[in-house]
Every structure is written in structure tokens, then in C-alpha cells.
Amino acid sequence: MKSSNSTRKLALAGLLTAIAVVGGMFSIPIGAAKCSPVQHMVNVLAAVLLGPWYAVGSAFVTSLIRNLIGTGSLLAFPGSMVGALLAGLLYQRIQRLPAAFAGEVFGTGILGAMLSYPIAVLLMGKTSALFAFVPSFLLNTVAGSIVAVLVICALERTSVLKTLRVSLR
Secondary structure (H helix, E strand, O other), rough: HHHHHHHHHHHHHHHHHHHHHHHHHOOOOOOOOOEOOOHHHHHHHHHHHHOOOHHHHHHHHHHHHHOOOOOOOOHHHHHHHHHHHHHHHHHHHHHOOOHHHHHHHHHHHHHHHHHHHHHHHHHHOOOOOOOOOHHHHHHHHHHHHHHHHHHHHHHOOOOHHHHHHHHHH
């Protein structure tokens, strides 16, 4: 029984990763970063449906694939992974959608943006200030998180969310 649930969770994580990779092809350059709100929508969905570790795994694989195919940047790693982790941990603890939203926004928009600074300076050779990425990361993650909340609310109204949760237990 446990193996079947792990398989289902892994399959859903793979599906969400694929959505984020394809959605990442439609990124918007804002400031110093390529913004992909789809990644943040997926982070919140994965946090709510699968938990923090699957959410982080999905964010990592998405960032890796997007970098390999040239649609992402190294800044995607700290931004998406920290946001996914914090969204998942807060949702796991509080069990409320606003907690996942807040975790994604703070984790990506503030912490992930600040963690991007050394990557930009040391690995990408960009000169920037510590908080240079915060405005673009915040705008990006708020947009994606709002879409995630709308999607999750729609799934709740149609009972799909309940069915998904039962099948993933």
C-alpha cells in the first residue's frame, strides 16, 4: 500500500514538474531575473498536495531541466526550492492554504532572492546589490501563488482536491 502511494506521489510530482518546465518556456524578464509564475503555481500545488520534500524535489528537477534546455537561469534554484520548502513546511504545520501561499511568497520573494545574490555575483559574474532580486522575485511569486490559490479553490469546489488527497494517502 505504501509503495503504491509513493508511486502516485512521484507520478503527480513528475506531472507538476512537466507543467512547470513547459510553463517556464513562457517566462517574462523582469529586472535582473526571468520570471516564470508557473513555477510558483506548481510549488504551491506540490506543497499542498504532496508535502515539502516532493515540492522541493519538483522545484529542483524543474530548475535543472529548464537550465539544461536554456529556458531558466541559475537563480531558479534558490528561488524555487526555498519557496517550495517553506510553502510545504508551513502548509504541513498549519493545514491552511494561506500558509502555503505565504511560505511560497516569503521563501521565494525574500529568502530565495537574497540567496540568489552570491550565485549572481560569484557564478554568473553579475554585479548587483543584496536586495536587487527581491522586487522581481516577489512580483513573480505573488503572481504564481495567486494562480495556485485560484486553481486549488477550483479543485476544492469540484471535489477533485478531496479525491486527489484520498488517492495520495
